[in-house]
Amino acid sequence: MDRIRELNEDLRAKNLGGYWQVMEEIYKEPHSTAPWFWSWTDIDGAIARAGEIVNLDASARRVIRLLHPGLSGSTSPTLQLNIQMLKAGEHAVAHRHTLAGIRFVIKGRGARCVVQGETFDLGEGDLLTTPNWTWHEHTNRGEEPLLWLDGLDAPLVRLFLHEIGFFEPFNQNQHAASHKDWQNSWNLIRPAWVKVDSVQPPAFCYKWAETERLLDRIGESPGDPCDGIILDYVNPVTGGPTLPTMACALQLLRPLERTASHRHTSNVIYHVFDGEGVTVVNGVRYNWKTGDSFVVPIWNYHHHENLYDKRALLFVMNDRPLMETLGFYREEKES
Ligand code: GTQ
Numbered sequence: 345m346d347r348i349r350e351l352n353e354d355l356r357a358k359n360l361g362g363y364w365q366v367m368e369e370i371y372k373e374p375h376s377t378a379p380w381f382w383s384w385t386d387i388d389g390a391i392a393r394a395g396e397i398v399n400l401d402a403s404a405r406r407v408i409r410l411l412h413p414g415l416s417g418s419t420s421p422t423l424q425l426n427i428q429m430l431k432a433g434e435h436a437v438a439h440r441h442t443l444a445g446i447r448f449v450i451k452g453r454g455a456r457c458v459v460q461g462e463t464f465d466l467g468e469g470d471l472l473t474t475p476n477w478t479w480h481e482h483t484n485r486g487e488e489p490l491l492w493l494d495g496l497d498a499p500l501v502r503l504f505l506h507e508i509g510f511f512e513p514f515n516q517n518q519h520a521a522s523h524k525d526w527q528n529s530w531n532l533i534r535p536a537w538v539k540v541d542s543v544q545p546p547a548f549c550y551k552w553a554e555t556e557r558l559l560d561r562i563g564e565s566p567g568d569p570c571d572g573i574i575l576d577y578v579n580p581v582t583g584g585p586t587l588p589t590m591a592c593a594l595q596l597l598r599p600l601e602r603t604a605s606h607r608h609t610s611n612v613i614y615h616v617f618d619g620e621g622v623t624v625v626n627g628v629r630y631n632w633k634t635g636d637s638f639v640v641p642i643w644n645y646h647h648h649e650n651l652y653d654k655r656a657l658l659f660v661m662n663d664r665p666l667m668e669t670l671g672f673y674r675e676e677k678e679s
């Protein structure tokens with residue numbers, strides 16, 4: 345016994361360790377970060393105050409970050425959720441970085457986002473991707489403040505590339521809109537002599553009108569065994585997840601609907617786009633309503649309940665593409 349202790353101390357002095365020292369710390373299953381919840385009252389209060397106090401010269405983006413108290417500066421171990429406010433007439437200058445992201449407009453209209461030279465006009469419920477290393481800038485051309493969700497793979501990039509990895513500001517206040525619309529990547533009829541820059545996958549915009557149309561037609565279909573009526577935002581190039589590091593979805597809970605409980609090895613961030621309900625995570629009930637956000641980290645049993653007579657909509661972001669790529673994905677229904 346003493347000889348082992350002596351050896352352990354000797355190893356420690358040399359920044360080494362023996363496997364026998366950690367045997368007891370090895371768990372047979374992931375024991376994950378706690379779930380967490382942010383109320384819209386808090387977020388809305390914070391963003392309103394930032395709107396009064398913080399201008400875009402001080403902070404290239406007016407963003408409130410959702411910070412999990414059990415993690416160092418992020419919402420979940422892999423993905424980050426921020427709320428961004430752009431007041432009427434404001435312009436957020438162009439830059440690019442190795443963070444990939446999505447915007448999902450939760451309030452307002454008249455957002456004009458330029459990504460890699462292509463112009464996208466967004467309103468409530470529209471989703472736009474900004475794949476990694478694409479130039480992007482935002483303008484509010486409307487009369488009211490705009491609020492949108494920024495979903496980013498920041499914690500992941502921080503892990504691999506330290507902080508946000510590579511970052512490049514655009515020259516001064518110049519606009520990055522260099523394309524004519526006849527050059528857009530999504531045009532499938534285009535001038536033969538124009539070369540399409542395809543270094544990065546192009547940004548894509550999913551319009552709310554189309555999402556809504558699909559929701560209206562779903563009717564009584566049973567949907568996914570555990571997630572019920574969930575719509576994937578599919579990457580139009582790959583046919584796979586929205587981005588390589590992040591999948592987005594929209595989940596509908598019909599009046600009084602209750603989903604089956606399951607757990608999986610992907611982290612999920614939820615934002616309540618509309619309605620009211622409850623999510624039960626490992627037996628703990630989280631009551632939510634429009635604007636609230638919460639995170640269900642890996643391997644926590646969870647299900648959702650709509651207790652009311654009105655539909656509820658959750659905007660969902662998860663890191664399943666990453667887990668699947670690495671061969672880590674597992675899923676289990678609660679028996
Ligand atoms: O809008 O470009 O929430 O670069 C964090 C970093 C938003 C953005 C964020 C960003 C942006």
Ligand code: FE2
Pocket residue numbers: 439440441480
């Ligand atoms: Fe950015």
